[in-house]
Amino acid sequence: MNMQTRKNHKPHISVIIPTLNEEGNIKQVINGVDNVLKGASYEVLVIDGYSKDKTVPIAASMGARIIYDSRGKGSALIKGFAEAKGDILISIDADLSNEPKEMRLLIDSIEIGYDICMGSRFITGGGTQDMPIMRRFGNRIFVILVNSFFHAHYSDLCYGYRSFRKDKIHELALKENKFAIETEISIMAAKKHLKVIEIPSVEKKRDSGQGKLRTFGDGWGILCTIFRNLL
Ligand SMILES: Nc1nc2c(ncn2[C@@H]2O[C@H](COP(=O)(O)OP(=O)(O)O)[C@@H](O)[C@H]2O)c(=O)[nH]1
Numbered sequence: 001m002n003m004q005t006r007k008n009h010k011p012h013i014s015v016i017i018p019t020l021n022e023e024g025n026i027k028q029v030i031n032g033v034d035n036v037l038k039g040a041s042y043e044v045l046v047i048d049g050y051s052k053d054k055t056v057p058i059a060a061s062m063g064a065r066i067i068y069d070s071r072g073k074g075s076a077l078i079k080g081f082a083e084a085k086g087d088i089l090i091s092i093d094a095d096l097s098n099e100p101k102e103m104r105l106l107i108d109s110i111e112i113g114y115d116i117c118m119g120s121r122f123i124t125g126g127g128t129q130d131m132p133i134m135r136r137f138g139n140r141i142f143v144i145l146v147n148s149f150f151h152a153h154y155s156d157l158c159y160g161y162r163s164f165r166k167d168k169i170h171e172l173a174l175k176e177n178k179f180a181i182e183t184e185i186s187i188m189a190a191k192k193h194l195k196v197i198e199i200p201s202v203e204k205k206r207d208s209g210q211g212k213l214r215t216f217g218d219g220w221g222i223l224c225t226i227f228r229n230l231l
Pocket residue numbers: 017018019020021022047048049050069070071072073076092093094095097206210211212213
């Protein structure tokens with residue numbers, strides 16, 4: 001491919017949004033995505049865990065493709081990755097924690113040659129307003145473990161605002177159904193020596209509704225994932 005062709009080739013982008021009872025947020029999330037991607041070629045996939053509220057009708061009325069999954073956030077993302085038609089895949093939460101305009105950096109990073117771009121709350125320019133002290137502590141410990149066991153240099157781990165080169169995603173052979181999915185992605189990316197870049201990301205407070213992550217239950221799951229991958 002010569003430079004001219006590359007310049008003219010607009011990548012197709014798939015935005016993958018896992019949802020569970022996000023009726024108070026989903027409209028604004030999709031609006032935010034639409035605003036930033038105006039003029040680009042893209043699709044929005046909502047992978048819903050059988051929400052009991054109006055999440056699905058709202059998302060469908062805004063043109064999102066709806067896919068159902070009953071197992072958890074990880075399983076929802078894996079299904080989204082498999083169904084996505086884009087060259088660049090973006091995972092973004094449905095609770096208004098992630099700033100849509102940061103997608104520009106997520107997209108650019110893949111376009112300039114990285115395989116995965118990970119938002120990080122813990123490098124200059126990043127931050128979080130949605131992380132109680134125990135989670136902050138747990139995340140830090142997990143970062144240290146993953147970096148030392150898998151020879152990586154991550155600054156953040158349990159954060160789902162990321163982008164991926166589509167043809168690299170199958171190399172990760174992802175299996176985690178729950179909240180350990182981000183950890184599994186980071187570990188597999190290190191094991192497969194993928195080209196990873198971190199960009200600063202500011203995580204805002206969840207807007208409406210309840211967070212589903214359980215600090216201790218899911219923290220234990222993440223720890224198990226780290227040690228299982230050592231074997
Ligand atoms: N499909 C699906 N999505 C989920 C599930 N649990 C959480 N999510 C979504 O995953 C994203 C992150 O969840 P959240 O509860 O905000 O986790 P936290 O930010 O880590 O506390 C949100 O968009 C949720 O709606 C689930 O079981 N299935």
